[in-house]
Each structure stands twice: as C-alpha cells, then as structure tokens.
Amino acid sequence: MIRIENVTKVYRNGEIQLTALKGVSLHVKPGEFVAVMGPSGCGKSTLMNLLGCLDSITSGKYILNGKDVSTLSGNELAYIRNKEIGFVFQSFNLLPRMTILENVELPMVYAGVPARERRARALEALARVDLSERIKHRPSEISGGQRQRVAIARAIVNKPSVILADEPTGNLDTKVTVEIMRIIQQLNDEGVTVLMVTHEPDVANYAKRIVRMKDGCIIDDYPVQNRTVL
Amino acid sequence: MNLMENVKMALASIWSNKMRSFLTMLGIIIGISSVIAVVSLGQGGQHTITGEFEKIGANTVLITVESSKAELSDYITLEDVKQLKEKVPYIRYATPVFQVQGQANSRLKSKRAYIIGGTSDLYQVDNIELAYGRFYNDAEYEEGKPVAIISNSAAKSLFKMEDVVGMTLDIGSDSAKKSFTVIGVVKNQIEMFSDMTNEDNLPAIIYMPATTLKQLFGMYGATTQVYIVADSKENIESAGNLAVKLLENRHGNRGREIYKAEPLMKQLDQINNVLGIFTTFVAAVAAISLLVGGVGVMNIMLVSVTERTREIGIRKAIGARTGHILFQFLTESVIISCIGGILGLIFGIAGAYGLGSIAGISPYISPGTVIIAILFSSAVGIFFGIYPARKAARLDPIEALRYE
Numbered sequence: 001m002i003r004i005e006n007v008t009k010v011y012r013n014g015e016i017q018l019t020a021l022k023g024v025s026l027h028v029k030p031g032e033f034v035a036v037m038g039p040s041g042c043g044k045s046t047l048m049n050l051l052g053c054l055d056s057i058t059s060g061k062y063i064l065n066g067k068d069v070s071t072l073s074g075n076e077l078a079y080i081r082n083k084e085i086g087f088v089f090q091s092f093n094l095l096p097r098m099t100i101l102e103n104v105e106l107p108m109v110y111a112g113v114p115a116r117e118r119r120a121r122a123l124e125a126l127a128r129v130d131l132s133e134r135i136k137h138r139p140s141e142i143s144g145g146q147r148q149r150v151a152i153a154r155a156i157v158n159k160p161s162v163i164l165a166d167e168p169t170g171n172l173d174t175k176v177t178v179e180i181m182r183i184i185q186q187l188n189d190e191g192v193t194v195l196m197v198t199h200e201p202d203v204a205n206y207a208k209r210i211v212r213m214k215d216g217c218i219i220d221d222y223p224v225q226n227r228t229v230l
Numbered sequence: 231m232n233l234m235e236n237v238k239m240a241l242a243s244i245w246s247n248k249m250r251s252f253l254t255m256l257g258i259i260i261g262i263s264s265v266i267a268v269v270s271l272g273q274g275g276q277h278t279i280t281g282e283f284e285k286i287g288a289n290t291v292l293i294t295v296e297s298s299k300a301e302l303s304d305y306i307t308l309e310d311v312k313q314l315k316e317k318v319p320y321i322r323y324a325t326p327v328f329q330v331q332g333q334a335n336s337r338l339k340s341k342r343a344y345i346i347g348g349t350s351d352l353y354q355v356d357n358i359e360l361a362y363g364r365f366y367n368d369a370e371y372e373e374g375k376p377v378a379i380i381s382n383s384a385a386k387s388l389f390k391m392e393d394v395v396g397m398t399l400d401i402g403s404d405s406a407k408k409s410f411t412v413i414g415v416v417k418n419q420i421e422m423f424s425d426m427t428n429e430d431n432l433p434a435i436i437y438m439p440a441t442t443l444k445q446l447f448g449m450y451g452a453t454t455q456v457y458i459v460a461d462s463k464e465n466i467e468s469a470g471n472l473a474v475k476l477l478e479n480r481h482g483n484r485g486r487e488i489y490k491a492e493p494l495m496k497q498l499d500q501i502n503n504v505l506g507i508f509t510t511f512v513a514a515v516a517a518i519s520l521l522v523g524g525v526g527v528m529n530i531m532l533v534s535v536t537e538r539t540r541e542i543g544i545r546k547a548i549g550a551r552t553g554h555i556l557f558q559f560l561t562e563s564v565i566i567s568c569i570g571g572i573l574g575l576i577f578g579i580a581g582a583y584g585l586g587s588i589a590g591i592s593p594y595i596s597p598g599t600v601i602i603a604i605l606f607s608s609a610v611g612i613f614f615g616i617y618p619a620r621k622a623a624r625l626d627p628i629e630a631l632r633y634e
Contacts, residue, residue: 054547054627075551082549093544093631097246109235110549154548 001193002028002051002162007060009046020046022216023060030161033185033194035207035224043216044197045166051195052085052164053077065161082110086155090167092147094139094154100126101135104154111158125153129183145176152183156192163187165196169203181206182230206230233561240562243534244569251566254530257523258570258610259577262603264516266578266595271586272509274593276502283498285357287459289322290494291470293477295454296487304481304488305452308440311349313480314458318472320465323351326453328443334380334434335400335407336388342433343384343401347443355457358437363395363414366439374441379414384434401436402446410438466493520606523570524614531563531618542622543630556623563615564608571607575600 009021020043028034036044049055050062053069056077062070069080087093094103104122113121126135129149139147148168155163165184169177185206188194198204205228212220244251295305306326315324325348334343352358353365358379366377378401385394394415400407416435444451460469470491478484535542542555582593 049628052547054631075553078546078549078551081547087547089631093540093547095541095544097242106545107548110545110551110554158549 001030001032001065002026002195003061003063004051004057005061007050007062008058009043009050009055010058020216021050021057024213024216024218026211026218026221028193028195030193031188031191033188033206033208034196034211035204035209036195036197036211036213037199037201037204038213039199042213044213046216047213048164048166048195048197051162052087053080078110082107083158084160084162086152086158086160086163088148088151088155088163088165088168090170092139092144092151092171094147094150096139099136099138100131100142100150103139103150104157107154107158121157122153125157126150128156128187129153143176144172145179148172148176148180149183152180152187156187160192162193162195165194167197167199169198169200177203178230181228185230202228236557236561237565239558240565243562244566247534250530254526254566255570255573257526258520258567258607259523259574261517261520261523262571262574262607263576263578263581264519265513266575266599266603267581267585267593268512268516269509269599270579270582270593270595271589271591272505272512273596273599274582274586274591275509276505277594278591279501279505280498283494287355287357288495289460289463289466290355291458291460291466291473292492292494293456293458293470293473294490294492296490297454299486300454300488302450302452304483304486305450305454306456306477306489307452308349308444310477310480311456314456314473314476315349315351318458318469318476320460320462320469321458321473322461323354323459324456324473325349325351325355326440326456327352328440328449328453330443330447331433332401332403332436332447333407334384334388334436336397338390339388341384341388343436344433345401345436345438345443347438347440349440351459352437355459359417361415361417362393363412365414365437371439371441374439374445376408376410376442377413377438378410379416379437380412381416381432381435382418383432384436385412385415387432388434401438406446408446466495520610524567524610527563527566527611528614528618530566531559531615532621534562535559535618535622538622539625539630539633542625543627543633546625546627547631552623555625556619559619559622560612560615563619564611567607567611567615568604571604571610574607575603578603 005025006023007021008023011018011020038044050057057070065084101122104125105118108118108121126132129152131146131149134142169180184194196207204210205224207224208227209223211218311324311326315321328347330345332343332345334341350366350368350371361382365379370377378399385392389397394412397412399410399412401410402408458469458473460466474489474491477489579595586593
C-alpha cells in the first residue's frame with residue numbers, strides 16, 4: 001500500500017538548510033488506520049505532504065500501491081492526488097464561491113467525469129456523510145462540522161485508496177469531533193486506508209495504530225490498545 | 231475538464247466581482263469601440279466618395295490642357311469637342327465645362343449666379359436630375375438659344391415657387407444682361423449645410439448651352455477642360471488616348487504634351503488611398519488604447535491570482551493539473567476581453583452612427599471589421615492573460631495551501 005524507505009526532506013531557503021525528515025521509513029498496509037502524533041515542527045505535516053504527493057522527496061523511496069512515485073512529474077502527481085488520495089484538512093479548504101454540491105463535484109471535474117454521473121456520485125458521497133440537505137448552499141452558510149463532512153465527501157468521491165487527514169478535528173468542538181471520527185471509522189471499516197495527523201491523544205485513540213515523531217524521525221510505532229470504537 | 235466547464239467557472243468568477251470585471255472591461259470597450267468607430271467612418275467615407283464618383287460616371291475621362299505649356303491656339307474649342315464626339319469611336323458623350331460668375335434677375339429679385347455651360351451632353355456627363363422641365367437639346371446648343379436650367383433653390387429664391395418652367399430671367403454680367411427662358415429646374419441636391427443656410431444666400435446655379443454662354447459674355451470660347459464618357463469600361467483608356475491624338479492633330483502640336491487624359495476613377499483611387507492611410511493612422515492611435523486596456527486585464531488577473539492563491543492550492547491538492555489552472559485563468563481573461571470586445575463593438579457602431587450623422591457620413595460596417603474586432607479582443611485576452619495564468623499554474627501546491 002504505502003511504503004516509504006529512508007526518506008529525507010530538506011528545505012532550502014537561500015543559505016539556510018532545514019532538514020524536516022531525517023531518513024523516515026514507514027509501511028502502511030491496506031485497511032489500516034494510522035494516527036501520526038508529535039509536537040509541532042516534528043515533521044509530521046511534511047510527512048503528510050510527501051505521502052499526499054503534494055511535495056517531492058529529497059532522497060529515499062516512496063512506493064504507493066506498488067508504484068514508485070518518487071520520480072513522477074508534477075502532472076503525474078496531480079493525477080495520483082486526484083485518483084488515489086483524498087485529503088481532509090484542518091481548515092476544511094472548501095472553495096467559498098461554490099455550492100456544497102459543486103465542491104464535492106470538483107475532483108470529478110478534473111477526472112473528466114461527465115456532468116450527469118458527477119451529480120449522482122456527489123449526492124451519493126454526501127449521503128455517506130449524512131448530508132443531504134443544504135447542498136445548494138455555500139460553505140459559509142453551514143456549520144464547521146457540516147463543512148468537514150463536505151470535505152470528507154469531496155475526499156471520497158473519486159473512491160481513493162487512501163485518505164490523508166491533517167488534524168481533521170482541530171477546529172471542531174468535542175461533540176462534532178465524535179461525529180467526524182465516526183464517519184472516518186466507518187470509511188475505514190469499508191476498506192479505506194486512513195492516515196491522520198493529530199496531537200490530541202483522545203483523537204489518536206480512534207485509530208488502530210499510532211506513529212510518534214520527533215525531530216524528523218519516527219520514535220515510536222505501536223498498535224492502539226483499548227481503541228475507541230464508535 | 232472541458233471548455234464548457236471552464237467557461238462556466240470563469241463566468242461565475244467574473245460575476246462574483248461584477249464591478250471590478252466591468253472596470254477591467256472598460257479599457258477593452260473603449261479601445262475596441264474607438265477603433266470600430268474610426269474604421270467604419272473611414273470606410274463609410276470611402277463608400278460615399280466612390281458612390282459620388284460612380285454617379286458622375288465610372289467611364290468618365292477628363293481631358294485637360296497643360297496651361298503652363300499651352301498657347302491660346304492650343305486650347306480646346308467647341309468645334310474640337312464636336313469633332314471628338316463624331317470622329318473618336320469609343321466616345322459616347324463629350325462636353326466642355328465653362329464656369330462663369332454672373333448675375334440673375336427676376337422681377338422679384340436679383341441674385342449672384344454660378345453659370346455652367348456645355349454641350350447637351352452635359353446632362354448625362356454631370357448626371358443632372360431634373361424636378362421640372364427638360365435639359366437643352368442639340369438644336370438649342372447649335373443655335374445658341376437663350377434657354378436656362380436653374381437650381382431648385384434658385385427657383386424658390388428668385389420666383390418664390392418651385393415649378394418655374396416657362397418663366398423669364400435676365401442673366402448676364404452686371405453691365406450686359408439678356409433675357410432667358412427657364413426650361414428646367416434641377417432637383418434639390420443634398421448640399422452640406424443646406425439646412426443651416428438660407429437659400430437666398432446660396433448663389434443660383436444655372437446651366438445653359440456653351441454657345442449661348444459664349445455670346446453672352448463675349449468669350450473666346452475655348453477651354454482647358456473637356457469631359458468625355460467612354461462607351462464601356464474597357465474602352466476608357468483608348469477613348470482618352472484617341473481623344474488626345476485627335477486634339478494634337480487638329481492643333482498641330484504633337485510632341486509638346488499639351489493634352490492629358492485622366493480617368494476620374496484614377497482620381498478616386500488616389501483619394502481613397504489618402505483616406506485609407508488616414509483611417510489606418512487614426513485607428514492605430516485608437517488601438518493603443520486597446521493595448522492599455524490589455525495591460526489593465528493583465529493587472530487585474532495578477533491581483534486575482536494572488537487573491538485566489540489558496541483556491542489554486544486547493545484545486546491542485548484535489549487533482550488539478552498545471553494545464554487545468556492555466557486554462558482556467560486564461561479562459562477568464564479571454565472572456566473578460568471578449569465581452570469587452572462585444573460591448574465595444576456595439577458602442578463603436580453606435581458611436582459611428584452618432585458621429586456620422588453629425589459629420590454627414592454614413593458609416594460602413596463591414597463583416598471583416600466585426601470579425602477582426604472580436605478576434606483581436608480575444609487575442610488581447612490571450613496575450614495579456616498568459617502571464618498571470620502561467621503564474622497561477624506554476625504555484626507550488628503546499629505554499630498555495632498555506633497562503634492566508
């Protein structure tokens with residue numbers, strides 16, 4: 001599924017060099033639910049960006065679904081982001097000028113899906129996150145929890161094999177957090193692999209496995225005992 | 231990702247910033263409309279002039295005497311004109327044109343007169359249209375009868391009525407006048423400023439046989455200008471050349487290049503050339519404003535790219551390729567320019583008719599002008615949109631996502 005070996009990432013800003021990842025290796029099997037934890041600046045966001053094919057690795061190897069993606073071009077990476085990966089962000093990242101429905105349809109626009117099929121699949125994805133009303137509204141007209149559900153619908157609409165969630169509940173209160181985590185667990189139960197960055201132990205406890213990072217290295221990797229199951 | 235999708239997205243984005251989009255378009259609107267107005271007025275002017283020339287006669291040739299070289303004996307006499315018409319095969323009509331300033335008196339009124347004399351062919355050569363009566367005939371010409379055809383405005387001013395056929399009129403110089411019978415009235419010609427000027431102030435235009443005119447003013451009766459009309463377009467040149475040859479034979483001045491034959495259509499070409507150059511020049515100046523409009527489009531697109539950095543990041547994260555983003559922004563700038571172009575076209579045509587009605591030129595809007603205007607405005611959109619669009623397409627997705 002996901003296999004990275006000895007991956008480093010170095011940022012250069014003029015004279016200053018910043019090594020964000022110092023030889024990280026990780027193997028995630030299909031159907032896993034991994035929480036990546038660690039203090040800020042530990043490199044967990046960098047890891048997520050690399051796994052999400054938003055950024056290229058400096059050295060090492062990244063195999064996604066049996067394909068070496070460390071050598072792909074920008075447009076090939078865009079294709080993989082579109083087909084294989086679904087992103088869920090802390091700040092939802094919905095397009096404010098589009099309706100809920102249009103937001104969910106957008107990944108399929110880039111995939112070249114015909115309009116009629118787009119509409120049907122978007123409605124289906126929205127139904128899976130329990131959101132069938134207000135779909136003609138704009139993101140600013142619905143609550144934070146609803147926005148994150150729209151973002152999840154958008155992430156799953158192209159039926160990706162992996163969902164990458166970067167602090168998906170960071171901007172939400174406890175009650176809504178539970179709602180969102182229930183949806184993510186459901187998706188995981190249906191076979192979608194989930195990688196989630198979080199710094200809250202409560203949230204990490206919804207996962208099946210926890211990876212701890214510090215200073216650009218993985219320092220701990222263990223299965224979750226007494227997992228919270230909704 | 232097809233074109234319709236892009237156009238829909240671009241329209242939504244333009245619509246969400248109505249005021250800004252309109253102001254951006256304004257540059258294009260002003261540019262296109264001024265170019266359209268100038269070009270269609272210029273072409274309208276050319277059409278008007280061409281039309282006038284064609285009315286006079288596409289087959290007309292002007293025979294002139296080079297007055298700097300000519301002696302009195304070289305001038306073209308009435309007998310020469312007669313011979314031209316009889317002897318030269320391709321000539322259908324021939325007339326000299328004498329123009330004399332004089333005086334015309336009716337019982338009611340005295341008026342300045344502008345007297346034109348020729349053969350009876352003058353009627354066809356000058357394409358005179360009569361409202362009442364008739365033009366003088368060959369017999370009246372040969373005998374030098376005191377008959378006159380006067381302009382409509384002269385009739386109204388001298389007799390206070392329009393149909394003055396059969397009335398008598400004293401025509402001549404201040405000292406010597408002769409009594410004439412009016413046999414025709416010329417239809418009112420559209421004269422510039424005719425509405426603004428009292429017709430009493432316009433000189434009376436009077437046509438009469440050249441023979442009569444000659445007697446009236448006691449002239450030598452030779453001229454430097456003769457109009458001939460060829461029987462067909464193909465024979466224009468031959469008619470001119472043969473006419474010059476005949477005149478040279480009759481005056482025995484071959485080799486001195488006294489006479490020159492010039493088809494009127496050639497003059498038209500020259501006038502149209504000058505007008506064309508002038509139109510192009512003014513249009514080029516107007517096109518500069520289009521360029522400024524294009525820079526405005528680029529400016530706003532750059533602002534728009536910066537404002538929407540995060541949006542671009544999101545789009546890239548969910549799978550938009552470089553080409554998708556490039557095309558999205560390019561579509562937007564092309565649509566802005568195109569809408570500007572179409573509005574500019576409408577305002578330009580309206581402006582051309584507005585200005586045209588003031589200047590007395592009816593504008594000519596050719597399909598070519600319309601097509602070029604639309605194509606040119608899209609080209610402006612592409613040219614000035616490509617830089618901002620490339621900038622947007624090349625944004626790094628992570629940095630774009632982080633942008634606040």
